[in-house]
Amino acid sequence: MKESSAADKMIEVVDLHKRFKDLHVLKGISTVITRSEVVAIMGPSGGGKSTFLRCLNRLEEPTSGHIYIEGVDIMTPYIDINKVRTEIGMVFQSFNLFPHLTAIENIKLAPMHVRGISDREATERGMALLEKVGLTGKALSYPEQLSGGQQQRVAIARALAMQPQIMFFDEPTSALDPEMIGEVLDVMRTMVHEGMTMVLVSHEMGFIREAADRLLFLADGVIVEEGPPEQIFRDSRHPRTQEFLRAIL
Amino acid sequence: MPHPPAPPQVAQKFMRKHPAWFIWVRSPGFIMGGFAVLAAYAAFLLPDPTAAPPTWIYASITLFIALLLATSANIMADGSKPETLKMATALLLIGVLGWLFYRYSGAQWEKLTEFFFNFPKLKGNWWILRNGLGVTLMLAVISAAGSILVGLAAAILRTYNSPTLNLFLKAYIDILRSIPMIVIMVLLFFALPFTGISMGSIMSTVVALSLGYGAYTAESFRAGIESVHSGQTEAARSLGLSRWQTLRRVILPQAIPVVIPPLTGNLVSMLKDTAVASLVAAPELLKRARELYTAKTNPTPLVAAALIYLAVLIPLVRVVNMLENRRKKRAP
Numbered sequence: 001m002k003e004s005s006a007a008d009k010m011i012e013v014v015d016l017h018k019r020f021k022d023l024h025v026l027k028g029i030s031t032v033i034t035r036s037e038v039v040a041i042m043g044p045s046g047g048g049k050s051t052f053l054r055c056l057n058r059l060e061e062p063t064s065g066h067i068y069i070e071g072v073d074i075m076t077p078y079i080d081i082n083k084v085r086t087e088i089g090m091v092f093q094s095f096n097l098f099p100h101l102t103a104i105e106n107i108k109l110a111p112m113h114v115r116g117i118s119d120r121e122a123t124e125r126g127m128a129l130l131e132k133v134g135l136t137g138k139a140l141s142y143p144e145q146l147s148g149g150q151q152q153r154v155a156i157a158r159a160l161a162m163q164p165q166i167m168f169f170d171e172p173t174s175a176l177d178p179e180m181i182g183e184v185l186d187v188m189r190t191m192v193h194e195g196m197t198m199v200l201v202s203h204e205m206g207f208i209r210e211a212a213d214r215l216l217f218l219a220d221g222v223i224v225e226e227g228p229p230e231q232i233f234r235d236s237r238h239p240r241t242q243e244f245l246r247a248i249l
Numbered sequence: 250m251p252h253p254p255a256p257p258q259v260a261q262k263f264m265r266k267h268p269a270w271f272i273w274v275r276s277p278g279f280i281m282g283g284f285a286v287l288a289a290y291a292a293f294l295l296p297d298p299t300a301a302p303p304t305w306i307y308a309s310i311t312l313f314i315a316l317l318l319a320t321s322a323n324i325m326a327d328g329s330k331p332e333t334l335k336m337a338t339a340l341l342l343i344g345v346l347g348w349l350f351y352r353y354s355g356a357q358w359e360k361l362t363e364f365f366f367n368f369p370k371l372k373g374n375w376w377i378l379r380n381g382l383g384v385t386l387m388l389a390v391i392s393a394a395g396s397i398l399v400g401l402a403a404a405i406l407r408t409y410n411s412p413t414l415n416l417f418l419k420a421y422i423d424i425l426r427s428i429p430m431i432v433i434m435v436l437l438f439f440a441l442p443f444t445g446i447s448m449g450s451i452m453s454t455v456v457a458l459s460l461g462y463g464a465y466t467a468e469s470f471r472a473g474i475e476s477v478h479s480g481q482t483e484a485a486r487s488l489g490l491s492r493w494q495t496l497r498r499v500i501l502p503q504a505i506p507v508v509i510p511p512l513t514g515n516l517v518s519m520l521k522d523t524a525v526a527s528l529v530a531a532p533e534l535l536k537r538a539r540e541l542y543t544a545k546t547n548p549t550p551l552v553a554a555a556l557i558y559l560a561v562l563i564p565l566v567r568v569v570n571m572l573e574n575r576r577k578k579r580a581p
Contacts, residue, residue, distance in 0.1 A: 054483075057487060059483055059486060059487060082486075082489045082490070082491050083489065085486065085487055085488065085489040086488070086489035088487070089487075089488075090484075090487035090488075092480060092483065092484060094480055096478075096480040096481060096483065096484035097484075098481065098484070098485075098499055098503075099503065100502045100503050109485075109488070109490075109498060109499075110485075110488035110489060110490060113490065113494055113498060114488065114489045114490055114494070155484075158488070159487075159488070162488060162489060168487075
């Protein structure tokens with residue numbers, strides 16, 4: 001996949017650093033993610049997984065380095081980061097649905113106010129997305145009336161409503177009760193089949209083995225090891241990875 | 250017995266045990282007897298306030314009050330007595346203490362009524378107080394709108410986290426919150442004209458209240474905005490919403506319900522503080538009452554003004570309480 005043409009590069013990261021005062025969280029990360037590729041990120045907590053993901057759409061401001069989204073350097077000052085973010089959907093560990101809005105209003109908010117499409121069209125698209133995540137009947141429910149799994153599926157629909165090119169998942173199933181993980185992974189599986197470019201921070205090894213093209217193992221702010229998940233799970237080269245996998249298995 | 254007998258399976262070591270004298274003291278018979286003694290005391294032993302020597306009056310009243318308090322406390326402290334009985338006891342206690350005060354304080358009740366509760370003297374002049382109330386309410390409504398605008402603007406500017414901006418905003422908030430309202434008003438009304446800016450009494454009151462309470466309102470709004478979880482901002486921004494859209498569509502709709510109870514509380518205080526405007530000659534309720542006081546050479550108008558403030562503010566205070574309770578019930 002490394003040899004794919006430049007046009008197929010969705011994300012290119014060059015020597016990305018992030019410091020929080022004295023803490024050097026990301027110590028030079030470089031990688032290329034191609035169109036329709038599904039990249040999983042694993043690693044010990046505090047290793048910089050979430051920070052890395054949040055730097056890619058500048059929710060966290062990188063300290064140095066370059067990020068190219070579809071060939072455009074998004075670190076240059078004349079970039080409108082809001083426009084970049086419309087191309088990147090993001091799903092959070094704690095769902096972060098807007099509690100004062102119903103499910104359908106959560107989904108409609110950004111299409112209406114960022115893309116400027118009409119209420120009616122946004123509602124139609126939103127209902128289609130709710131159907132896709134299997135929650136047609138919950139359109140008028142408020143987040144607090146939904147289970148964790150349902151909330152996360154609405155959050156995915158909300159991200160998809162902007163018709164992004166890329167989806168980021170930051171531990172999407174970590175806050176869920178075990179019986180609800182499956183329904184969220186099902187939705188994500190559908191997206192993989194539709195050819196969505198995805199970056200996924202997760203420890204769902206089964207899903208990663210099945211769906212991810214590549215696994216990055218991130219520890220101490222660097223990519224310690226990368227490759228097909230199957231291969232890394234079976235025989236990882238790096239002692240740091242081995243130690244981690246032994247601990248979680 | 251104050252308690253029903255314990256079921257046999259309750260272990261002996263956990264059983265509640267009272268000495269016999271305690272159970273006797275708490276019994277209805279003993280309490281009735283106590284009241285009978287008090288009644289007899291009041292009827293026969295309490296001295297004549299005009300004839301008896303003062304030491305004798307002090308001693309006998311002190312003993313009477315001590316007995317009265319002990320009897321009341323005996324009822325109040327008993328968890329098994331009904332609440333209505335306790336309420337009745339409390340009212341009786343207040344009534345008896347009031348009667349004692351009336352009888353023995355040596356107050357000149359006729360003069361008190363003549364000076365302070367001489368409402369017939371206000372006949373034909375109530376419209377003056379009504380006009381004053383009108384001005385008070387107008388000042389309060391305009392200043393409320395002003396302080397909310399100032400406070401919201403300050404709170405929104407603080408979300409930019411700009412060190413320069415914050416320095417000035419913090420200076421504004423801290424300074425205005427530390428200066429008594431009366432000083433702000435007097436400075437605006439009496440000192441500012443020397444710099445060429447001359448505002449009328451109404452205008453300087455509105456500006457003083459808006460700026461002064463704007464500082465408190467800013468803090469309330471800031472607390473409300475900070476109470477919204479940072480994940481909300483992240484989710485909104487990740488969808489491509491701008492800072493302003495995030496604030497307007499996501500943060501403020503969640504912050505404002507949180508802020509309404511403290512804000513209403515601020516507004517109640519502000520309504521009271523409009524009285525300070527009487528010092529800069531704004532023709533509001535207190536100012537009009539003081540004018541009447543001078544004209545009639547009788548302070549009854551001040552008492553009337555106090556009653557009008559009460560009548561307006563008590564319902565508002567109740568509303569604030571209600572809002573706070575509803576907020577608490579809704580909070581997870």
